[in-house]
Amino acid sequence: MYVAGRMEMKMEKNKISKEKSNINEQILAFNQVLPFEGQVEAVALKEDGSCRLRFYAPNAKSVSVLIEETKYLCVKNQEGIWEMAYPSRKGIQYVQLFIDDTEFLTPMLPITYGYSRPYNYVALYKPEESFYQIKDVPHGSVRREFFFSEVTGEWESCVVYTPYIYEKETDRVFPVLYLQHGHGENEIGWTNSGKVHFILDNLIAEGKAVPFVVVMCNGMVQTVEDGRRIVNFRLLEKQLFQDVMPFVEGKFRVGRTKKMRAMAGLSMGSVQTSMIGLSHPDSFSALGIFSGFMRDIITGGELDMSHGQPGLNPHLALLEDKEEFVRQYPVCFRAMGTEDPFWEHFAADDEMLKQKQIPHIRKEYPGAHDWNVWRMCIYDFAQLIFKD
Structure with a gap:
């Protein structure tokens, strides 16, 4: 307390x-x-x-x-x-x-x-970090939704943020950000610890961000293999397109085109964002890689309960064509804390992107691999997306 x-x-x-x-x-x-x-x-x-x-x-x-x-x-x-x-x-x-x-x-x-x-x-x-505090501004709504997943064969949950103006302009279709948490967290992380709803309320009130909807689903997708319940983080890709997006687009007034969608995530969610975003460039207009990995560092490692094949990274093929990458992703945002224990991975991705001459926005914040950094990531990223 x-x-x-x-x-x-x-x-x-x-x-x-x-x-x-x-x-x-x-x-x-x-x-x-x-x-x-x-x-x-x-x-x-x-x-x-x-x-x-x-x-x-x-x-x-x-x-x-x-x-x-x-x-x-x-x-x-x-x-x-x-x-x-x-x-x-x-x-x-x-x-x-x-x-x-x-x-x-x-x-x-x-x-x-x-x-x-x-x-x-x-x-x-911390008075100097008032950007995520609740203020006297119009507030959006945070609601928990439930949908049946054809991928897992079970009921699943997602959290949806709608800006305050969503309730007023009932004929308006809003852009939508699919925002993912990290390993060991779930769909409540970005609102409970990240305060993303307050961050966006404040940015929208200040005119710094376009009003958009945020969808946060559980990237720790559980399934049963060989009679054992496991987490398979790679299943998010299939679940997102087969279950989550159809559900959200059927219930909320959100865009269904590339221009009206973006994806971002932190840590494990950044791996999922890289893998899904680079594999489906026709589906998203911007990517946010927070404390972020361009490569898949999870598959085949100690956190991979599904025992996949490590090091394949087929999603990186898009990086071989710089012009095509820029055309598909005019906004690609990478950010991390200066004291992050995964720095060697970020440095390796820096070198890879440098060699391939991939333009992107890269920022560093004081801090480690935690919510203090990720709050700043979404604060800056939100000001870049869905703007002509």
Whole structure:
């Protein structure tokens, strides 16, 4: 749980009402979870922007928190509250709580979904990054839709964002962005952790982005092989064209032409965007590769449960014709964090694109392989697409 009020009380009342960000918003509740009997606020924010994590566990022998693979030990005070100095000032960061070496999902911190499981996280208010905060602007709608997939033979879910003007201009057909998450995440990631709906609300209100619909479906496509349930990320291509796009185009007023469609994704979603986009250039007008891989680095690796053949990359054939690539994709956007652990892959893609003289927009942001970078990616990409 977070404490932002102490900083915001110093702001003018009118400014709070218009620009205050609810940094406590999570998948289970928009408002923060208040301490119930026997509990304390999990995050204590200081005026200098630093904070401490606090957990009430009087009978515990040890309490620790794992953050980015580093374990931090907490110290117990006389009231039975375990505390530690929070080592980061990042906007959002996953954390794991351990009590006596057993991991617990605490209700006193917000909960999201990552690494293929529910996860606690800490999100700190950063005034300099107001672009993803909820503001006093017209807000679009976020709805969860359900469709039957012929590919998996099961009911599936997708999340759809429509800009505020979608409800007003009922005769208007809107462009649509198919936006994918990373490995271990699902269709809720871009709204719950990425705040893409607030980012677009703000951009549209400022006149910096064309109003468009966003479709977010689960790229961790589950299927059954040899009696075992597995994830096959490559099935997204077939599911997108056979199930998702027909469903979306039948229910929403979105474009059905190349000019009116774009695709983007982060991490694993960037692999899917590269593979699908370059294989179907007649279907999309722009590609967004966030923390992104042009090559398929998943197939045949430890994350590939379907045991495919690695290194084939037939989608890269489009890169052999520079003029054709430019004609098909006037907007190709690649971006990554300067501290990303996958940098060697980005560097290899840089060299490949340089050798083939493929023009594209490339940006770097301070940060690693996380939502703090991906929020900035979609912020910049959204301002480039669907503009003549």
